[in-house]
Amino acid sequence: MQKGGDPSTGxxxxxxxxxxxxxxxxxGLKNDSAKLGACKGGYPGKRHVWFRRHVRSIIFTIxxxxxxxxxxxxxxxxxxxxxxxxxxxxRKSTGKQGSTDAHDNNEKTEVQMYDRLLxxxxxxxxxxxFKKDTSKLWEEPYPLASLxxxxxxxxxxxxxxxxxxxxxxxxxxxxxGLNQQRVAVCNAVAVASLLNATLVIPKFLYxxxxxxxxxxxxxxxxxYFTNTLKNEVDIVKELPPHLRSLDLVAIGSQITDAExxxxxxxxxxxxxxxxxxxxxxxxxxxxxxxxxxxxxxPAELQLLVLLGYANFLGGSGSMLDxxxxxxxxxxxxxxxxxxxxxxxxxxxxxxxxxxxxxxxxLCEFGGGEAEKNNLQAYREIHFPLLIxxxxxxxxxxxxxxxxxxxxxxxxxAAALVLAGLGYKRGTYIYLAGSHIYGGQSRMHPLTSxxxxxxxxxxxxxxxxxxxxxxxxxxxxxxxxIACATADVFAITDSGSQLSSLVSGFRTYYxxxxxxxxxxxxxxxxxxxxxxxxxxxxxxxxxxxxMIEEAQRVRVRGFGRSIYRQPRCPExxxxx
Numbered sequence: 001m002q003k004g005g006d007p008s009t010g011x012x013x014x015x016x017x018x019x020x021x022x023x024x025x026x027x028g029l030k031n032d033s034a035k036l037g038a039c040k041g042g043y044p045g046k047r048h049v050w051f052r053r054h055v056r057s058i059i060f061t062i063x064x065x066x067x068x069x070x071x072x073x074x075x076x077x078x079x080x081x082x083x084x085x086x087x088x089x090x091r092k093s094t095g096k097q098g099s100t101d102a103h104d105n106n107e108k109t110e111v112q113m114y115d116r117l118l119x120x121x122x123x124x125x126x127x128x129x130f131k132k133d134t135s136k137l138w139e140e141p142y143p144l145a146s147l148x149x150x151x152x153x154x155x156x157x158x159x160x161x162x163x164x165x166x167x168x169x170x171x172x173x174x175x176x177g178l179n180q181q182r183v184a185v186c187n188a189v190a191v192a193s194l195l196n197a198t199l200v201i202p203k204f205l206y207x208x209x210x211x212x213x214x215x216x217x218x219x220x221x222x223x224y225f226t227n228t229l230k231n232e233v234d235i236v237k238e239l240p241p242h243l244r245s246l247d248l249v250a251i252g253s254q255i256t257d258a259e260x261x262x263x264x265x266x267x268x269x270x271x272x273x274x275x276x277x278x279x280x281x282x283x284x285x286x287x288x289x290x291x292x293x294x295x296x297x298p299a300e301l302q303l304l305v306l307l308g309y310a311n312f313l314g315g316s317g318s319m320l321d322x323x324x325x326x327x328x329x330x331x332x333x334x335x336x337x338x339x340x341x342x343x344x345x346x347x348x349x350x351x352x353x354x355x356x357x358x359x360x361x362l363c364e365f366g367g368g369e370a371e372k373n374n375l376q377a378y379r380e381i382h383f384p385l386l387i388x389x390x391x392x393x394x395x396x397x398x399x400x401x402x403x404x405x406x407x408x409x410x411x412x413a414a415a416l417v418l419a420g421l422g423y424k425r426g427t428y429i430y431l432a433g434s435h436i437y438g439g440q441s442r443m444h445p446l447t448s449x450x451x452x453x454x455x456x457x458x459x460x461x462x463x464x465x466x467x468x469x470x471x472x473x474x475x476x477x478x479x480x481i482a483c484a485t486a487d488v489f490a491i492t493d494s495g496s497q498l499s500s501l502v503s504g505f506r507t508y509y510x511x512x513x514x515x516x517x518x519x520x521x522x523x524x525x526x527x528x529x530x531x532x533x534x535x536x537x538x539x540x541x542x543x544x545x546m547i548e549e550a551q552r553v554r555v556r557g558f559g560r561s562i563y564r565q566p567r568c569p570e571x572x573x574x575x
Contacts, residue, residue: 110441112412113366114528118445120536121419125449128424137422138345138487139515144553146512151573168277169239170197172285175205178219178476179497183563184288189233190305191292194266195274198234205287212472219477232304243282253280257287266297302562302570346428347418348486350502352493353408355437356382363407364398405522409492411436412445413528417519418490419449420543429453430486432479432498456482490517500564508566518550
């Protein structure tokens with residue numbers, strides 16, 4: 001029984017059911033029974049004759065009503081997401097996305113912000129099943145993208161490369177998760193080249209947040225990394241014996257992030273670091289969250305940064321698969337792939353909707369007071385500095401944050417974008433990322449529209465997962481590979497480091513055939529603000545326009561990240 005029915009006569013609601021006011025209904029039944037009682041025993045012969053004459057009509061009427069009821073139920077199961085929720089079994093991946101955080105488990109009821117649009121999306125997907133799929137969904141819309149190609153194989157400038165005598169050894173201990181560590185290593189390659197130093201295979205610091213003891217060789221192909229860059233930078237596995245016992249702090253050769261500007265220029269590295277190298281023969285960058293500034297940086301150094309970024313996992317050629325997996329490419333098809341016609345196309349979605357991001361955003365996501373209390377409790381435990389800062393500021397208005405594009409996209413919003421773009425219900429989706437806030441209840445709008453959704457936990461067997469379970473960086477590396485080599489990559493937060501690195505890599509090696517979908521949270525918020533009135537065709541048109549405009553071929557602007565936007569004369573060539 002659902003709310004909203006007519007209390008006197010009963011009213012049909014979504015799902016083909018009816019609700020009634022029990023008091024009125026019971027009162028009516030009492031009156032009817034009294035009337036029937038008054039007639040009891042009257043004209044029994046005529047009543048039997050009438051019944052015999054109309055028995056066929058009565059049976060036909062009952063059968064017709066039963067048929068119509070079955071037909072109505074069938075149509076509802078096709079077009080109503082409420083029925084889809086019970087009829088389509090979500091992949092086990094939804095369970096894997098449920099957070100183990102205590103605050104996250106408080107949200108057990110399903111929360112949807114755009115029920116009407118989900119109904120329209122469900123109907124659109126049902127109609128689309130009978131139409132031919134369009135290949136444009138899997139292509140970049142602008143041919144100009146294919147004119148840009150990597151320039152890593154071009155002849156290096158004369159000013160680049162090694163001199164005969166090394167100035168010393170550079171050792172880095174990178175902090176953070178997988179993506180922060182990757183950026184640190186890339187910058188170390190460039191700094192070592194700039195200072196004509198020998199780079200030691202990087203070390204990764206253990207983090208109480210990531211809790212992963214993995215080192216470089218546990219994730220990357222050391223030999224390929226070393227050999228590919230041998231003409232640019234000397235790379236060794238470890239320090240020579242005479243340097244291992246030095247007290248680097250005592251001799252002033254340990255540099256922390258606090259001792260060098262965050263985006264120091266090449267000139268600053270030459271002034272501050274080179275003298276230490278020449279005096280002590282070694283410099284240790286502890287943390288190395290600081291990085292080489294993007295501009296003004298010589299072209300050869302920018303190319304080296306990109307080379308360092310591209311050459312972690314080995315392989316040859318410019319194909320995305322080769323660059324990501326190299327000699328480790330498997331001939332075994334993924335689960336659900338067609339072995340006769342080749343692999344099924346899939347979208348990789350990096351869904352940034354973890355509890356920490358949701359709580360820090362200060363936005364609201366349709367969960368009412370329970371959600372507000374839940375997220376506030378999380379903030380008080382995990383973000384005490386944010387709580388103190390908020391006390392000194394004007395009250396935050398969540399609706400205004402959403403208008404400004406400051407709120408993370410929910411799985412529901414991601415599902416609506418994919419449906420608006422035209423992807424069919426049977427589309428394979430690989431979900432990258434950590435635990436989704438709200439678990440299955442939040443994931444349900446996405447899995448009900450797109451049930452072929454999997455995570456790395458679904459694709460790997462339990463025995464394959466065991467060695468990786470306690471290594472978050474190695475698990476993140478699997479997400480990185482799946483996203484980098486996907487037919488289409490969709491991001492929900494352009495500020496995410498994984499999304500930035502993957503989209504840049506796909507631009508560099510994709511040959512104009514590796515589209516990335518980048519919704520504008522601000523524009524999408526404006527579209528979704530009309531969810532109660534907008535027609536589906538209008539919604540789909542505006543979503544397509546938003547995505548296509550984000551895919552325009554742009555040259556990297558001054559000061560922009562070359563990891564995210566490698567399309568520039570310093571790093572890529574244009575035909």
